[in-house]
Amino acid sequence: MRSDFGRPDQKETPMLVDKRLMSLTHGHRRTLNALTLVVCLGTASYWVQAWFLANALAGLLPSQNHSAAQVAGSLLAVLSCGLVRAALQQVQVRLASALGTAVRLELRATLADALLRPERLRDSSERSGARRLALSESVDGVEPYLTAYIPHALQLQLLCPILLAGVAVLNPVLAAALLAAVVVAVGAPRLWGRLLARRSATHWDSYEALSADFLEALQGMRTLKILDAVPRFRTRLNDRSEALHRATVATMRVSLADTALADLGIQAGLLAAAALTALDVLGAFPAGLGGEPALTFFALILASEVFRPIRDLARQWHAGYLGISALGSIEAVIGSDGKEHSGPLARPEVRPAHAAGGREPHGHIVELENVSFRYEPDSPWVLLDTTASIRSGGISALAGPSGAGKSTLFDILLGFLPFTGQCLLDGRPLQTGDVSVVSQHSYLFPGTIRANLQAVQPEADDGWMRSVLDRAGLGAELAAWPRGLDTVISEAGHSLSGGQLQRLSVARAILADRPVLLLDEPTSALNSELAAELMNTLRAEARHRIVVMIAHRTDALEAADRVLHLRDGALHETFLSTCPEAS
């Protein structure tokens, strides 16, 4: 799914404020209104200042007979306007930051919610780099649009008419000339708004492609090296980079032309204002100001103030186009109506065991009722009408030949696959938040051990974390690492040995404290002593949660209390001698 936003054949010329981007401030309208008000007040302070400045200038004319005190008073008022403006700017920065943070957090959560859905994660047409870009740069691109561009666009729409009306009261001819200049300064750049929107979209697409290629090159560097494909990939990245450069220059050209046109309108307006004011002073207009110096100065300064909101907005035009081009990436994730993330496959509510009021006193039971699943309508059934129950109270080993469907069953229990039938936990539908998992390729985040553990259990204190690490068999290593829990792990856990990585992943899964714990051959990288130790820990965990472990090796099977054989799409349970039910 790719949004067609900004493509010339689909959408109209971008208006001053884009409705879809504006809708992102829904829920924060008060902050946006306050921000716009502060921006407007800052601009209005120039008008007040203009009045005092006009009086001070008129007071300097010998014909006006103003006292020095009057002139000094006017100049003091001019200074006070400057101070008020400085204070308003501080408030503006704070409001913009509050609005930006709130919208950024909300938008990122919405995007993450839409992206982290099973069917999206399985969609091989979506590239990780594009997803990453949507989550990071597109949100960052939208923020200045909301916090800087929109308030200034609203200011322009509000203040320009007021100011033009004010000038019209003083000098209607001057107001008419200013109106013409405003129309040129604001309207002319809109004439090729479509072209700029199209170039912005091309620029974004180039950026997205480069970003996706770069991320994939980094992730697959090992493979690229093995395949001797690094030079080819380097050439491809260079090509992408050049395409991005070309797109950037093309966008800049149009953007510069925009600015030049706006400036032309402003300069022409200012020149016309000066000429008309001079003519007015010479008495050329019957309805003019009649040579009243203070009013003449005031009208002249106000005439230049008419263009202040336009100049302010012109400074934000880059933010404007950045926001609009980023919107395409956002819409590609959440849909143009923003409803994509609330579909039936939205993430289920996470309900860890401890959040549901403590552990089930009598243990847990997972029941599969007539569960069927196959990957494609014409591919063989991996599970067919399977009915089985898995209880806590001992380790269940999941066995079966390669390709029997063990990993698929795990994915079903995790809620990643759309199966038919029912999966129940203690009589209610099993949810993703009920399950923690240790896969063969558990991902550890770059950062400290503490951060990796607290990612699943934010409230875990040092004592809890140490105890879990100890139970997972990492106690000795933890004591030997000089920085203990603050030991830094490199990306994907590369700084750890395979066995350490495995035990840390088990510790993290135990710490998550969920009623179902799934493990894919958790002892494969451990020596027999550590493996036996870990199995004892898992057996202890299995007293109060369901522990299911994919087991290929005989020693892992022997350590289990019961075996679930997956054969021909069905689960067959065998109790071993140590199993409580067997006795």
Ligand SMILES: Nc1ncnc2c1ncn2[C@@H]1O[C@H](COP(=O)(O)OP(=O)(O)OP(=O)(O)O)[C@@H](O)[C@H]1O
């Ligand atoms: N994403 C997929 N798309 C289509 N078919 C798949 C997909 N993943 C697995 N399969 C197929 O589903 C069947 C079960 O695969 P699964 O990986 O669950 O088996 P397994 O028992 O875990 O195998 P192993 O022990 O080798 O890991 C296999 O025939 C496999 O080819």
